[in-house]
Amino acid sequence: MPKDNDATARRSSRRDAKPYSTDKAGAVARMLEDDEEIVNVIDGKELEKAAEANRHASEEQEEEEVDESKPSFGEISAKDVNGGKIEFRRVAVPSHRFTPLKEKWMEIYDPIVKHMKLQVRMNLKTKSVELRTSEYTEDISALQKSADFVKAFILGFEVQDAIALLRLDDLYIDTFEIKDVKPLHGDHLSRAIGRIAGKGGKTKFAIENSTRTRIVLADSKIHLLGSFSNIKIARDAVCDLILGTPPGKVYTKLRTIASRLKERF
Numbered sequence: 001m002p003k004d005n006d007a008t009a010r011r012s013s014r015r016d017a018k019p020y021s022t023d024k025a026g027a028v029a030r031m032l033e034d035d036e037e038i039v040n041v042i043d044g045k046e047l048e049k050a051a052e053a054n055r056h057a058s059e060e061q062e063e064e065e066v067d068e069s070k071p072s073f074g075e076i077s078a079k080d081v082n083g084g085k086i087e088f089r090r091v092a093v094p095s096h097r098f099t100p101l102k103e104k105w106m107e108i109y110d111p112i113v114k115h116m117k118l119q120v121r122m123n124l125k126t127k128s129v130e131l132r133t134s135e136y137t138e139d140i141s142a143l144q145k146s147a148d149f150v151k152a153f154i155l156g157f158e159v160q161d162a163i164a165l166l167r168l169d170d171l172y173i174d175t176f177e178i179k180d181v182k183p184l185h186g187d188h189l190s191r192a193i194g195r196i197a198g199k200g201g202k203t204k205f206a207i208e209n210s211t212r213t214r215i216v217l218a219d220s221k222i223h224l225l226g227s228f229s230n231i232k233i234a235r236d237a238v239c240d241l242i243l244g245t246p247p248g249k250v251y252t253k254l255r256t257i258a259s260r261l262k263e264r265f
Helices: 002-016 022-069 095-103 105-115 142-155 187-197 199-211 228-242 247-264
Strands: 088-092 119-123 128-132 172-177 214-218 221-226
Touching: 088 142, 095 105, 095 142, 105 119, 105 142, 128 142, 142 172, 172 228, 187 199, 187 214, 187 228, 199 214, 199 228, 199 247, 221 228, 228 247
Parallel strands: none
Antiparallel strands: 088 128, 119 128, 172 221, 214 221
């Protein structure tokens, strides 16, 4: 049968055939050579990276050796600033502020002792709040900040507003009298105070919100709490009211200033 002869011929040819021809064997050899070249290239790149890392490490060591030759100064604690001496501050308390101080004492005591790590007490003989540093005080400016915080409360600011003096560095308190701007007496002085406060405190709140400050009216004295630039803006507005400027003009000026402050931020 011709079909059987063809099948036997195919089987014999398969047995006689070699597993790979010379062309295929050459291609496989070339692939192996290429792989070896790629491996050699990769090994060369890794060696270059290792050499560069060693070079950087040696340069850093040289820099450290140079830095070691310079004098190094460690961080100074608040206790070591004055040679281990204890610093002391005293804030006088007027008689009309005794009751508010007694009611808010724990709100004043906690941030000073827990956060600023100072010692504080109320001295009834001298009628003053006494502050001093301790061995646990870390911040050099803690004593001055705490004294400003207590003073702000004594002047009439709320504890929530005065406590910002402990957290921020660029806050200040400015105090001036109406007589410093214009010598007024009697009803004229009362009307000037009324212009600053406004109906129900409306004008005072408008100045505070637009300039991001806090204002306390204590008789003929005016206390301002805020940053340096904001205090200047609020002081100019208060002075305009003292000199007799209508509140409407002051509102317009404050509106433009508030828009400028928003653009800054």
